Amino acid sequence: MNKRIGVYICQCGSNISDYVDVEKVRDAVKDVDGVALAKITMFACADSTQQEMIRDIEDQNLDGLVVASCSPKLHLFTFRNVAERAGMNKYNYVQANIREQGSWAHSDKPAEATEKAIKSVKAAIARTKLSEPLISPVISSENVVLVVGAGIAGMRAALDLAKTGTRVYLVEKDHFVGGRVSQWGEIFPTDEKGREVIGDFYGEIVKNDNITLHTGCDVVSRAGSVGNFDIRLKIKPRGIVPGSGAGLSGDFEERLSKAIDICPVFVEDDFNFGLTRRKAIYRSAGRMPAVPVLDRRNCTGCGECVKICPEIDIHAEETFQDIKAGSVIVATGFDPYQPSKGEFGYGEIENVITFQQMRRLLEIECDGKEEGARCVRKGTLLYNGRKIRNIAWIFCVGSRQTGALEGDNKYCSRYCCASAIHASILTREKFDGINNIHFTRGVRTYGKLEILYEESSIAGDIYLQSFDDAPPVVAQEKGVTTVKVRDVLTEDREMEVEADLVVLVTGMVPRSDTSIAEIMKVPVGRDRFFNEVHPKLKPVETVMDGIFLAGTSQGPKNITETLNASNSAAIKAHALVSSGEIELEPTMAKIDRKLCEWCGNCLDSCPFNAIDREEYEGKTVAVVNTSTCKGCGMCLPVCPVNAIQLTGFSDSEIISMIDALSE
Amino acid sequence: MASILVFSTEKISDPAIDLAGLLKQHYPPTVHTISVPCSSGIKPAWIMRGFERGFDGVFIAADGTDCPFSETCTEKTAAIVARTHDLMEEKGIDKARLRMAAICSVCSEAFVKQVSGFSKYLEGLE
Numbered sequence: 001m002n003k004r005i006g007v008y009i010c011q012c013g014s015n016i017s018d019y020v021d022v023e024k025v026r027d028a029v030k031d032v033d034g035v036a037l038a039k040i041t042m043f044a045c046a047d048s049t050q051q052e053m054i055r056d057i058e059d060q061n062l063d064g065l066v067v068a069s070c071s072p073k074l075h076l077f078t079f080r081n082v083a084e085r086a087g088m089n090k091y092n093y094v095q096a097n098i099r100e101q102g103s104w105a106h107s108d109k110p111a112e113a114t115e116k117a118i119k120s121v122k123a124a125i126a127r128t129k130l131s132e133p134l135i136s137p138v139i140s141s142e143n144v145v146l147v148v149g150a151g152i153a154g155m156r157a158a159l160d161l162a163k164t165g166t167r168v169y170l171v172e173k174d175h176f177v178g179g180r181v182s183q184w185g186e187i188f189p190t191d192e193k194g195r196e197v198i199g200d201f202y203g204e205i206v207k208n209d210n211i212t213l214h215t216g217c218d219v220v221s222r223a224g225s226v227g228n229f230d231i232r233l234k235i236k237p238r239g240i241v242p243g244s245g246a247g248l249s250g251d252f253e254e255r256l257s258k259a260i261d262i263c264p265v266f267v268e269d270d271f272n273f274g275l276t277r278r279k280a281i282y283r284s285a286g287r288m289p290a291v292p293v294l295d296r297r298n299c300t301g302c303g304e305c306v307k308i309c310p311e312i313d314i315h316a317e318e319t320f321q322d323i324k325a326g327s328v329i330v331a332t333g334f335d336p337y338q339p340s341k342g343e344f345g346y347g348e349i350e351n352v353i354t355f356q357q358m359r360r361l362l363e364i365e366c367d368g369k370e371e372g373a374r375c376v377r378k379g380t381l382l383y384n385g386r387k388i389r390n391i392a393w394i395f396c397v398g399s400r401q402t403g404a405l406e407g408d409n410k411y412c413s414r415y416c417c418a419s420a421i422h423a424s425i426l427t428r429e430k431f432d433g434i435n436n437i438h439f440t441r442g443v444r445t446y447g448k449l450e451i452l453y454e455e456s457s458i459a460g461d462i463y464l465q466s467f468d469d470a471p472p473v474v475a476q477e478k479g480v481t482t483v484k485v486r487d488v489l490t491e492d493r494e495m496e497v498e499a500d501l502v503v504l505v506t507g508m509v510p511r512s513d514t515s516i517a518e519i520m521k522v523p524v525g526r527d528r529f530f531n532e533v534h535p536k537l538k539p540v541e542t543v544m545d546g547i548f549l550a551g552t553s554q555g556p557k558n559i560t561e562t563l564n565a566s567n568s569a570a571i572k573a574h575a576l577v578s579s580g581e582i583e584l585e586p587t588m589a590k591i592d593r594k595l596c597e598w599c600g601n602c603l604d605s606c607p608f609n610a611i612d613r614e615e616y617e618g619k620t621v622a623v624v625n626t627s628t629c630k631g632c633g634m635c636l637p638v639c640p641v642n643a644i645q646l647t648g649f650s651d652s653e654i655i656s657m658i659d660a661l662s663e
Numbered sequence: 664m665a666s667i668l669v670f671s672t673e674k675i676s677d678p679a680i681d682l683a684g685l686l687k688q689h690y691p692p693t694v695h696t697i698s699v700p701c702s703s704g705i706k707p708a709w710i711m712r713g714f715e716r717g718f719d720g721v722f723i724a725a726d727g728t729d730c731p732f733s734e735t736c737t738e739k740t741a742a743i744v745a746r747t748h749d750l751m752e753e754k755g756i757d758k759a760r761l762r763m764a765a766i767c768s769v770c771s772e773a774f775v776k777q778v779s780g781f782s783k784y785l786e787g788l789e
Contacts, residue, residue: 071681100684101696112692119695225674225731521675521729523682523769531682543678543768587700605703607733632732633704637743642708649699654709658668661695662716 004036005128006062007121008053010044010069012099019103021114025068028118034129036060044069045537050082057086064088064128068096068121073543074534089133091586091648096124119661126656134586134647137626141227141582142326143167145573148219148516151179152559153551153566154331155201160570162210166578169323170205171217171233173513176287177202179333180552183271183356185363187559188422188452195286202288215289220320222328222519226546227582229325237316239294240281244311252311256281256292259305259312267298272364273336273357281305281312326577329569330530330542331550332516337398337409337506344394344504345474351383351481352474352502354397355420362426381431383501389433392483392499393420394472395440399507399556403468411527413507415558418449420505421456428459436461437497439472439485449558465489474502508556520547529555540569548572587631587648589624595643596621602635602644611635665719665785667778669696670705674731676724676766676774683771690775691782694722702726702763703739707747710761714751719785720760722778727765737765757788 009025011017022040030038037060041049044067056062065088067079072095080090098117106113145161147154150172158170176182178198187194205211216236223230242252265280271287280299283292294312305312336356341347346354353361361383381388395417401407417440424436436456440463445453457463464487466472472485484496510528517524522542525531530553533541540548550569551562576582589602589610598620603611610629613620622643633646645651671677677698683690699705702725713721723740730736740763748758762781766774 071677071684073678073681097681097696100681102684104687105680105684105690106692107687108689109692116692116695123695123697517769521768523678526686543681544674605739607735630732632701633699634701634733634736634739636704637706637746642706646700646704649704651706651708654697654699654706655712657697658709658712658716658718661668661697662666662713662718 001034001129003034003129004060004062005034005064005066005125006053006056006060007035007038007066007125008044008049008068009038009040009098009121010067011040011042012069012103013043016069016099016103019107019110019113020098020117021110024114025098025117025121029121029125032122032125034064035125036062045075045078050078053079053082054086057083057088062088063092064131065093066096066121066124066128067093068098068117068124070099071097071101074537091134092128092131094124094128094131096120119663122663123657123660126660127653130650130653130656132647136583136586137588138581138583139227141577141580142324143577143580144169144323144325145327145329145577146171146219146229146231146323146325147329147331148520149173149179149331149333149551149553150177150213150215151331151333151551152181152198152201153179153333153553153562154329155198155205156563156566157329157331157550157570157573158211159201159204159208160567161574162208164574164578166210166574168211169214169231169233169325170211171214171219173216173218175216175236175238175293176284176289177205177213177215178287181559182287184359186422186426188418189448199288214321216293219516219519224324227326227577229328229546231323231325231328233321233323235319235321236296237313237318238291239296239299239314239316240292240312242291242311252309255309255311256283259309262304262308264302264304265298265300267295272360273354275357275360275364326582327546327548327573328520329548329550329573330516330520330522330553331566331569332511332553334508334552334556335511337413337509339397339504339506344397344472345476345481345502346504349474349476349481349502351386351500352504353383355393355416355423355503355505358423358503362423362430379432381427381434386500388431388500390435390437390498390500391424391427392474392497392502393424393436393438393505394474394483394502395420395438395443395505397504397506398509400441400468405468405471409507409509409527411556412444413556414444414561415556416505416507417444418452418558420503421445421452421461424461425452425456425459428461437483437499438463439483440465441468463489464495508552511553520544522547522549527555529553540565540572546576585631585648587646588626588629589631589633589635590645590647591622591624592643592645593617593621595641597641597643598622599640601638601640605634605638607632607634664691664693665782666693666717667691667695667720667722667781667785668713668718669694669722669724669778670702670709671696671698671724671766672702672726673698673700675726675729675768676770678768679766679770679774680724682769683775686771688771688775690778694778694782701730701732701736703730703733703736703743705740705743707743707750710747711750711754714754714756714760719788720762720781722781723761723763724766724774724777725763727767729765729767759788760785
């Protein structure tokens with residue numbers, strides 16, 4: 001029984017104290033039996049406050065610690081470390097969640113939030129009083145990380161991990177690596193092509209023995225927990241095996257070209273955002289791996305291609321692979337915002353395209369063969385056969401949706417202003433007679449990106465600006481497309497521009513495929529991107545132990561920011577699994593041998609075979625194998641004589657909390 | 664307002680309840696949570712203690728199929744509820760005062776809906 005407990009009530013700046021009367025909470029608990037001191041802190045997690053706690057524990061000989069603050073998911077380990085540094089067993093620390101389950105959940109009822117906080121703190125004190133000093137068990141962990149998504153974020157994280165000696169499974173849903181970056185042409189500031197950067201990464205990955213890369217691969221299921229995740233992968237066949245045609249006369253590439261020509265299927269090419277069409281057999285277009293692909297989803301199975309090119313296998317089956325991983329990094333990227341029909345004329349006016357389509361338009365070279373191609377000819381930008389001179393760039397499409405712009409995406413997509421301006425500079429450099437007119441809501445080329453804004457301004461690009469309650473209006477009359485806006489930079493003067501091409505600068509939205517979120521159980525935030533534990537304290541961690549986030553799966557980022565996040569996720573995952581051991585909670589089932597009469601219920605209920613039997617004072621009793629017990633507690637309620645307790649969750653601790661909460 | 668004791672689970676439903684707070688999804692402030700490792704480890708005696716101490720209802724925010732420990736969690740938690748129902752019947756407590764629903768780690772809305780609806784239901788019993 002701990003008799004000298006220190007209680008610290010955090011204001012969390014004002015996150016808690018705006019709604020919870022922290023002084024009232026302190027006054028309500030300071031005289032509770034066992035409480036030696038009760039203090040209010042501005043930020044309990046601040047280094048200075050931690051030092052103060054350590055001094056208090058040492059000076060006042062405290063044997064228990066309660067911090068009433070945010071969720072234990074955030075700072076449980078922070079304050080456990082405080083206890084340890086002060087010489088107190090860390091399991092004599094209990095956290096009361098008065099923010100997520102207090103001030104924030106009940107910000108509409110401050111008085112009631114205060115009453116709830118008082119009860120929560122009293123329950124924590126009651127539990128602390130009964131808490132026992134414990135020793136953490138250590139489990140073996142696989143020094144293996146699964147990286148989901150082989151875009152630039154996943155590739156960077158995989159390389160960082162592999163270089164430290166950690167084994168990596170890098171899996172990509174698509175048949176090619178590189179994600180969105182492989183779709184872009186020149187990228188700022190080096191003007192390397194996106195696919196060149198990806199090519200460099202890919203070259204390093206295939207050379208690294210620590211990385212196993214699977215393309216065309218889906219994560220099917222996840223079981224287990226941190227240190228020992230059991231993951232099932234489904235690997236879709238590529239359907240084309242170069243080199244398998246040994247002994248055949250003629251060149252494989254030639255045979256493949258003929259097979260592609262004879263394929264009767266035409267589908268929109270997603271890689272070019274629908275600007276072009278491709279066959280069910282298609283080449284990599286400079287992506288990696290360079291091996292072509294048979295698109296089984298759209299293949300009719302007619303078999304004509306196989307007659308020409310036996311290297312094509314239209315009957316190849318998908319395979320499954322089960323792997324074990326200590327940790328997972330989710331790097332599944334983003335989808336570009338898809339404007340709705342009629343949004344700034346999109347889908348109704350033929351020369352209104354998205355920014356992502358524009359980026360591909362700059363890359364597509366017309367070979368006269370591609371069906372539906374909108375193409376580029378040296379020195380001239382063509383779209384649907386029309387020469388492009390005036391380009392209207394409409395910013396913030398699908399982002400910052402407030403005022404008259406309906407939608408859920410309240411956030412700024414961060415990368416679009418700079419990327420669009422960069423693309424406009426590239427367009428001007430590559431083609432003759434280009435005029436760029438930018439319809440912005442305030443340009444956000446932050447940091448070094450400001451160079452782009454300056455460069456485009458000097459080159460003669462025109463910038464107009466409007467507010468969200470008066471967005472630009474795109475219209476078409478007699479084949480002429482116009483963009484009209486009230487420009488706030490010229491005292492609300494109405495400006496109208498004739499545009500050969502209107503580019504909607506569309507931002508980022510979360511991936512429409514949410515399967516990985518469901519499998520990994522990663523929470524999403526209000527913006528529907530994956531949610532970290534804390535934007536500053538745990539920026540790449542999720543509430544699921546051992547599962548980390550990298551890149552734009554977490555929210556809009558440019559490439560540099562994505563790579564920073566990938567480095568961070570890789571370091572966190574490496575730190576977790578590299579030692580081969582992970583410290584676990586010392587939560588274990590304990591058998592009261594005096595009460596136990598061996599009925600076998602606990603053995604039957606245990607999913608881990610952690611129950612055995614032994615002889616004790618002339619009778620058979622249950623015994624817990626502490627190396628295999630995971631502390632789930634499934635054996636507790638099945639014992640007919642209540643002979644089993646769970647450390648940290650004993651009857652007395654739980655009942656003391658119930659009693660405190662019911663006062 | 665009806666008072667509700669929630670048994671939540673550290674890995675699965677706790678994050679959802681925290682998320683509800685983060686998103687300012689309000690629910691009755693008379694809802695109090697105790698975290699346990701797994702919903703299959705809740706003793707009927709703990710639930711009964713809640714009723715003895717005056718809680719109007721007990722809600723088990725169960726792991727369901729997301730349980731990190733076992734695929735049998737749902738059935739085992741259901742068995743605990745069934746056994747507790749028997750104890751409640753013996754004590755003359757309306758079985759409807761104990762509810763269970765699977766709350767996944769991102770099911771903040773589901774949690775809010777469950778406890779808010781349960782609270783209204785319990786108020787109707789008064």
